[in-house]
Amino acid sequence: MELRQIQYFCSVVRTKSFTRAAEDCLVSQSAISQQVKALESELGFELLHRHGRSFDVTPAGELFARKAQVLIDQLDDLRYEAEGVANGWATTLSIGYLNRYEGWEVQAAVTAFASRHPHIPVHATAGSHDTLYHLITRHDVDVLFSDRRRALSDTFFNQHLFDGWQYVEVSEASGVAWASELMVSELSGLPCILIASPDQEDVERTYYRDVLGFRSDFLFARSREEGRMMVAGNRGFMPIEMREQVGRTGSAIRRIPLVGQDGQFKSEYYCYWPKDRTNKLIEEFASILQGMFEDMG
Numbered sequence: 001m002e003l004r005q006i007q008y009f010c011s012v013v014r015t016k017s018f019t020r021a022a023e024d025c026l027v028s029q030s031a032i033s034q035q036v037k038a039l040e041s042e043l044g045f046e047l048l049h050r051h052g053r054s055f056d057v058t059p060a061g062e063l064f065a066r067k068a069q070v071l072i073d074q075l076d077d078l079r080y081e082a083e084g085v086a087n088g089w090a091t092t093l094s095i096g097y098l099n100r101y102e103g104w105e106v107q108a109a110v111t112a113f114a115s116r117h118p119h120i121p122v123h124a125t126a127g128s129h130d131t132l133y134h135l136i137t138r139h140d141v142d143v144l145f146s147d148r149r150r151a152l153s154d155t156f157f158n159q160h161l162f163d164g165w166q167y168v169e170v171s172e173a174s175g176v177a178w179a180s181e182l183m184v185s186e187l188s189g190l191p192c193i194l195i196a197s198p199d200q201e202d203v204e205r206t207y208y209r210d211v212l213g214f215r216s217d218f219l220f221a222r223s224r225e226e227g228r229m230m231v232a233g234n235r236g237f238m239p240i241e242m243r244e245q246v247g248r249t250g251s252a253i254r255r256i257p258l259v260g261q262d263g264q265f266k267s268e269y270y271c272y273w274p275k276d277r278t279n280k281l282i283e284e285f286a287s288i289l290q291g292m293f294e295d296m297g
Contacts, residue, residue, distance in 0.1 A: 093122050093142055096125050099128060112288050145161075145289065146272065147267045183260065192238075
């Protein structure tokens, strides 16, 4: 058996068409047909049951295609890993992502990347903006998904993804729970719940107090889930950001737009990675992540 014969057959099964398989493999349709027949001849049994201009995959063909595709994927990863060792490329991917972002896109991008490269380990770390910044400057992560708080650096690739809308989450037991929108000044008597590790509490407090203008006492949670439990218990409000400009009412927590004189506050979100440490894995993940936001744009 030749590898190309197996690849052609798997493409036929995946696309359910000799024509589309030929387009995918950049060969003629007759070449695809001849190579699949040659594969069947060598195996000694039918992979496809042909009738006229259509076909069905035999049970043996389904088994062969399923297991052969696993081998093809493993060979692709082996080729990349060996090439990476030879050229000094990375063979793992480490991602940092903002711990307070309310969205599914990063997880979906990780899933899509892992599906393409099942044997390349992917490590993901959640953190506050400054935690992530320190991780990438120390080379502890390869690529970041985070908001913009600093001027963009020309030593990084700065790939803009979207502008996120800012909200606050409050308990339905709160006195502001039924407001249609809230200004920062209207929250001054309520504690502000922020998500941060112990070493980042002062940084987050300073940002929300001095840059965003919150005049509140600050409480800290270690995760979004812990913060939401604090909100549910009416201990304060928690700022969050979302891609969609849509509020949500749950059974215990209300999400209310945070507004200023010019309308609802927004934050810029980017994918960042150092130019001097870029590689194919980072660039592919960044492309997948951007595609997640474009597909839902």
